[in-house]
Amino acid sequence: xxxxxxSPRHEVTEMGQEVTLRCKPISGHNSxxxxxxxxxxxxxxxxxFNNNVPIDDSGMPEDRFSAKMPxxxxxxxxxxxxxxxxxxxxxxxxxxxxRALYNEQFFGPGTxxxxx
Amino acid sequence: AQKVTQAQTEISVVEKEDVTLDCVYETRDTTYxxxxxxxxPSGELVFLIRRNSFDEQNxxxxxxxxxxxxxxxxxxxxxxxxxxxxxxxxxxxxxxxxYNQGGKLIFGQGTELSVKP
Numbered sequence: 001x002x003x004x005x006x007s008p009r010h011e012v013t014e015m016g017q018e019v020t021l022r023c024k025p026i027s028g029h030n031s032x033x034x035x036x037x038x039x040x041x042x043x044x045x046x047x048x049f050n051n052n053v054p055i056d057d058s059g060m061p062e063d064r065f066s067a068k069m070p071x072x073x074x075x076x077x078x079x080x081x082x083x084x085x086x087x088x089x090x091x092x093x094x095x096x097x098x099r100a101l102y103n104e105q106f107f108g109p110g111t112x113x114x115x116x
Numbered sequence: 117a118q119k120v121t122q123a124q125t126e127i128s129v130v131e132k133e134d135v136t137l138d139c140v141y142e143t144r145d146t147t148y149x150x151x152x153x154x155x156x157p158s159g160e161l162v163f164l165i166r167r168n169s170f171d172e173q174n175x176x177x178x179x180x181x182x183x184x185x186x187x188x189x190x191x192x193x194x195x196x197x198x199x200x201x202x203x204x205x206x207x208x209x210x211x212x213x214x215y216n217q218g219g220k221l222i223f224g225q226g227t228e229l230s231v232k233p
Binding site: 033035042043044045048056089091093103104105106107108109110112 | 151153159160161162163166207220221222223224225226
């Protein structure tokens with residue numbers, strides 16, 4: 001079975017440019033999470049969706065960040081305009097939810113973003 | 117507030133030594149889950165274990181074992197006879213969420229384990 005798929009794996013862009021990160025969750029999973037990992041802040045949740053609906057976006061840093069999940073098999077995280085402090089590794093994860101509470105999350109390989 | 121603390125930032129051991137990674141958590145929820153994830157140098161996050169708040173039995177999986185103690189809010193991870201391949205950053209995490217809406221993971225800062233030959 002394919003795991004969580006993220007693209008691109010690496011992205012280098014210049015300050016002010018728009019960046020779009022993509023994620024395909026594991027088929028059958030109905031919860032999707034976007035995390036950011038930096039040396040200073042560690043792993044932090046940005047936003048998560050359940051059944052394609054955003055449940056908690058309190059971790060989204062500011063209005064420059066937006067996330068969508070138009071269907072059960074695809075999500076995007078967009079940064080516009082990007083800034084050097086957005087440089088980080090962005091992980092997407094998915095899990096099942098329902099009667100089995102708090103199932104483990106399966107993580108994608110991450111997208112390493114560098115904003116110059 | 118929910119919080120996970122991994123006080124050990126870095127640990128270095130020699131191969132075949134046993135090593136324990138500490139994890140202390142804070143939560144007001146009575147129902148919660150605790151997790152350990154491994155992040156090897158390649159960068160991906162690998163799930164190791166999940167434990168629910170009602171089950172305090174220790175768990176062993178090969179060279180890995182976990183000690184969950186609600187009285188001290190701790191969920192420690194021990195690697196027996198460590199190997200070089202165990203070198204990685206290990207994250208402890210706490211899951212809190214409304215029922216049926218998936219689990220929001222709160223991660224500790226991670227412990228970087230270096231196992232030297």
